[in-house]
Amino acid sequence: MTVPRRVPSIVHGLRAIWGSRWTRRNTITGLLFVSPWLLGFLVFELYPIVASGYYSLTKYSMTQPPEWVGLQNYIELFTDDPIFYTSLWNTFYYVVAFISLSTVLAVGMALLMNVKVRGIAFYRTLFYVPSIVPIVAASMLWIWVLNPQYGLMNTILGGIGLPRLGWLSSPVWSKPGLIIMSLWGVGTPMLIYLAALQDIPQELYEAAVMDGANAVQKIRHVTIPLLTPAIFFNAVTQLIVAFQYFTPAYVMSTRWAGQAGGNPGGPVDSTVFYALLLYRYAFVYFKMGYASAMAWILFVVVLVLTILLFRTSTRWVHYGGEA
Amino acid sequence: MRAGLAMLSEARQKRSKRTRAALNATGTHILLALLGIAFGLPFVWLILSSLKTDPQMLRFPPQWIPNPIMWRNYVAAFNAVPFLTYFKNTVFISGFNATAIAVTCSLAAYGFSRIRWPGREALFWVLISSMLLPFAVLMVPLFILFTRLGWVDSFKAMTLPYLLGFGGAYLIFMLRQFFRSIPSELSDAARMDGCSEFGIYFRIILPLSKPAIVTTWLIEFMWHWNDFLRPLIFLKDPAKYTLALGLYGFNTYRMGQWSLLMAATTLTILPIVIVFFFAQRFFIQGISMTGTKG
Numbered sequence: 001m002t003v004p005r006r007v008p009s010i011v012h013g014l015r016a017i018w019g020s021r022w023t024r025r026n027t028i029t030g031l032l033f034v035s036p037w038l039l040g041f042l043v044f045e046l047y048p049i050v051a052s053g054y055y056s057l058t059k060y061s062m063t064q065p066p067e068w069v070g071l072q073n074y075i076e077l078f079t080d081d082p083i084f085y086t087s088l089w090n091t092f093y094y095v096v097a098f099i100s101l102s103t104v105l106a107v108g109m110a111l112l113m114n115v116k117v118r119g120i121a122f123y124r125t126l127f128y129v130p131s132i133v134p135i136v137a138a139s140m141l142w143i144w145v146l147n148p149q150y151g152l153m154n155t156i157l158g159g160i161g162l163p164r165l166g167w168l169s170s171p172v173w174s175k176p177g178l179i180i181m182s183l184w185g186v187g188t189p190m191l192i193y194l195a196a197l198q199d200i201p202q203e204l205y206e207a208a209v210m211d212g213a214n215a216v217q218k219i220r221h222v223t224i225p226l227l228t229p230a231i232f233f234n235a236v237t238q239l240i241v242a243f244q245y246f247t248p249a250y251v252m253s254t255r256w257a258g259q260a261g262g263n264p265g266g267p268v269d270s271t272v273f274y275a276l277l278l279y280r281y282a283f284v285y286f287k288m289g290y291a292s293a294m295a296w297i298l299f300v301v302v303l304v305l306t307i308l309l310f311r312t313s314t315r316w317v318h319y320g321g322e323a
Numbered sequence: 324m325r326a327g328l329a330m331l332s333e334a335r336q337k338r339s340k341r342t343r344a345a346l347n348a349t350g351t352h353i354l355l356a357l358l359g360i361a362f363g364l365p366f367v368w369l370i371l372s373s374l375k376t377d378p379q380m381l382r383f384p385p386q387w388i389p390n391p392i393m394w395r396n397y398v399a400a401f402n403a404v405p406f407l408t409y410f411k412n413t414v415f416i417s418g419f420n421a422t423a424i425a426v427t428c429s430l431a432a433y434g435f436s437r438i439r440w441p442g443r444e445a446l447f448w449v450l451i452s453s454m455l456l457p458f459a460v461l462m463v464p465l466f467i468l469f470t471r472l473g474w475v476d477s478f479k480a481m482t483l484p485y486l487l488g489f490g491g492a493y494l495i496f497m498l499r500q501f502f503r504s505i506p507s508e509l510s511d512a513a514r515m516d517g518c519s520e521f522g523i524y525f526r527i528i529l530p531l532s533k534p535a536i537v538t539t540w541l542i543e544f545m546w547h548w549n550d551f552l553r554p555l556i557f558l559k560d561p562a563k564y565t566l567a568l569g570l571y572g573f574n575t576y577r578m579g580q581w582s583l584l585m586a587a588t589t590l591t592i593l594p595i596v597i598v599f600f601f602a603q604r605f606f607i608q609g610i611s612m613t614g615t616k617g
Contacts, residue, residue: 026440029520033434034446036427037495040487045453048464055464062467109358115351125603126359129366132599132606133592134549136567140588141369144581152368155385184362191607215347244459247551251571275459282463283556295460306455 049299056292066289073293084294086269087277090175094273095242097179102238103231106186110193111219124194128187139251142181143168153180168252171270178248178271189234196230197223228317236309243302246275274298369592373397373585380581393582400573400586408562409569410594413548416478416565420485421544425536427488432498433524437510447499454492458552466556480557485543494539501535502528538605541598548595566591 031038056073058066077084109127113120130138145152146167154164167177200223208218249271253264263280265272278298282291372380373396374389400406435447466475474480488495505528513523529536554568564572570591573584599606 023441026438027442030434030438030440030443033438033520033524034431036486037431037450037488037491038446040427040484040489040491041449041453044465044484044487044489045456045461048461048468049456051464051467052460055467062470112351112355112358115348117348117351117355119355123355123359124607127362128606129596129599130362132545132595134567134570134595136549136551136570137588137591140570140584141365144372144585145365145368149383150381150385152364152385158384184365240455240457244457246459251551254571278459278463279552279556282466288463288467291463295463298457299460302457303455 052292052295055289056296058289060288060292061286062288063286069289073290074297076290077293077297083269083272083277087272087274090270090272091243091245091274093175094179094245095239097175098182098242098245099235099238101179102183102186102189103234105183106189106234107193107224107227107231109186109190110197111223113190113194114197124191127190131185131187133185135247136251138181138185139248142177142184142248143252143255146177146181153177168255169267171268174253174267174270178252181248182245189238192230192234193227196227200226225318229319232309232313232317236306239305239309240302243298244275245273246279249273249276250279369585369589373582373589375582377580377582396582396586397590400583400590403583404569404573404587405561406569406587406590409564409566412478412563413565413567416481417544417547419482420547421540423482423486424488424491424494424543425540427486428491428494428539429498429529429532429536430524431488431491431495432502433528435495436499436502437505437507437523437528438520450492450495454496458490462552462556469557475557476559476563478563481553491543494542498532498535498539501532505531534605534608537602538608541602541605545595545598 055066057068057070059069059073060066113123113127133141144150148154148164148166148169151167153167158164165173167173204222204226205218208222213221250264253266253271263284265276265280274294275298278291278294281287281294371387371389374392374394375386376389376391376393379386379389431450435443435450469475469480472479474483485491509527509531510523513527518526549567550565551567551571554565555571558564558568561569561572570587573587
């Protein structure tokens with residue numbers, strides 16, 4: 001008895017969703033416009049991530065069909081693979097050092113550029129050009145800059161009386177060397193900060209001066225709070241990129257390995273970053289299931305950290321207009 | 324007397340303010356110049372190195388000025404690897420993908436901004452979250468998929484996904500922001516005149532968004548020009564190598580020849596720097612368009 005009464009309400013509901021002929025036509029047109037991207041998303045992103053989850057529960061070398069092993073890959077990674085922890089440590093080292101240093105440097109440079117002095121256009125170009133240099137070319141250049149004997153870096157350090165460092169040949173200094181190279185490409189976030197600085201209304205500074213603020217106080221209480229949305233934006237985008245740090249470490253340590261023998265990631269595994277190890281398991285050893293388990297762990301870590309960043313953002317990110 | 328003192332102190336204050344401003348400007352100049360040197364010196368070092376002889380490069384302490392100047396290094400580097408093949412491959416892959424992405428992403432951005440339909444916002448959130456998906460997570464399943472499809476070691480794996488906007492979420496977002504700033508009255512008027520939705524996209528929105536489209540195209544072009552990981556995974560045959568992969572190969576089999584490597588590196592950087600100087604404003608625009616606005 002209830003059925004016939006419910007049918008019209010379902011029809012009603014459907015009609016509300018499907019809407020009038022007008023909305024229906026809009027829905028079809030809208031979907032048509034986004035369909036190439038949507039299809040690409042389903043085939044090249046959604047399917048792979050699901051497939052990767054399945055592979056991570058198998059042993060799979062691509063010569064034979066995947067063999068179901070349950071959680072064994074994950075267990076092995078966490079309990080029986082010391083280099084996995086090395087790669088985690090290297091990656092966290094890089095992510096934390098790079099994101100914090102690049103933020104300080106980029107904000108500092110943007111503040112300097114925001115002072116109206118002459119030659120800003122020149123500096124803007126000079127600071128930005130390194131970030132458009134192809135990454136492999138930049139790696140080649142920096143291998144030579146960081147060469148312990150003949151390199152630019154040690155020539156300068158020695159020239160001003162500082163100790164010359166081992167850089168890429170030293171397990172202690174290889175990561176700092178790579179981080180310095182990454183900082184060379186800080187031009188993009190710097191330009192984002194500069195654009196954000198130029199959006200800060202001049203009245204706010206005038207009001208701060210009226211209240212007796214000095215230059216440092218102005219930066220601390222006006223500039224930095226208003227830059228937090230840009231800092232947040234950069235932190236989120238850099239987090240995802242930095243966790244996948246690969247090319248310079250791979251290219252530069254191959255060169256080092258070529259001189260001393262061994263896999264990319266040296267010296268003494270000090271540049272085995274997460275993506276480097278994942279690449280090695282997948283495309284050198286063809287342990288596709290094991291590599292997929294690593295990939296899923298990375299996915300979860302990045303996701304959790306991003307969510308945490310968003311959660312904490314309400315506490316430290318100030319959006320203009322609320323104040 | 325009092326008034327005089329007050330005037331004096333005011334004058335002193337003014338003067339100290341002026342000196343402080345001058346000092347600040349000088350300080351800024353000095354800091355900017357130091358940073359400028361730090362950012363520019365690697366380029367100078369690269370070009371000087373590329374013009375040295377190998378024995379001169381390996382002299383300690385290092386010498387700055389090349390003597391003799393070895394222009395020949397560039398010819399040798401150019402001939403040492405099939406540079407032209409790599410160049411052609413890179414231009415093809417980058418140009419094709421940039422065009423494909425510009426088309427697909429502008430279509431999607433139009434669907435996400437200029438037409439109202441139920442489910443649009445939900446799907447847009449899917450798009451935003453897809454930006455959080457690291458390629459490192461996708462590379463294994465994609466390699467398996469492309470191997471099955473027979474795309475590996477051909478340009479198919481390097482180009483076909485981009486026809487469907489692969490990795491374009493960021494650019495769709497950027498274009499959507501731009502499209503939204505165009506007044507809706509323009510579309511409404513065209514609709515009244517019986518213009519189709521595609522007609523509005525093609526004849527009104529695209530022409531009005533030329534700078535944004537050019538920026539999208541350039542960002543994607545540069546991205547593929549610089550890309551190393553995808554060619555490394557998907558291309559095996561040296562005849563299909565891109566410049567990035569070619570330069571990497573150059574490194575591994577020409578260990579001792581630093582000067583040639585630096586010349587080859589300069590040759591790889593040069594085209595992209597030239598493009599940058601001609602299209603600088605589009606790059607800057609791209610950055611301020613994404614940034615924090617919206």
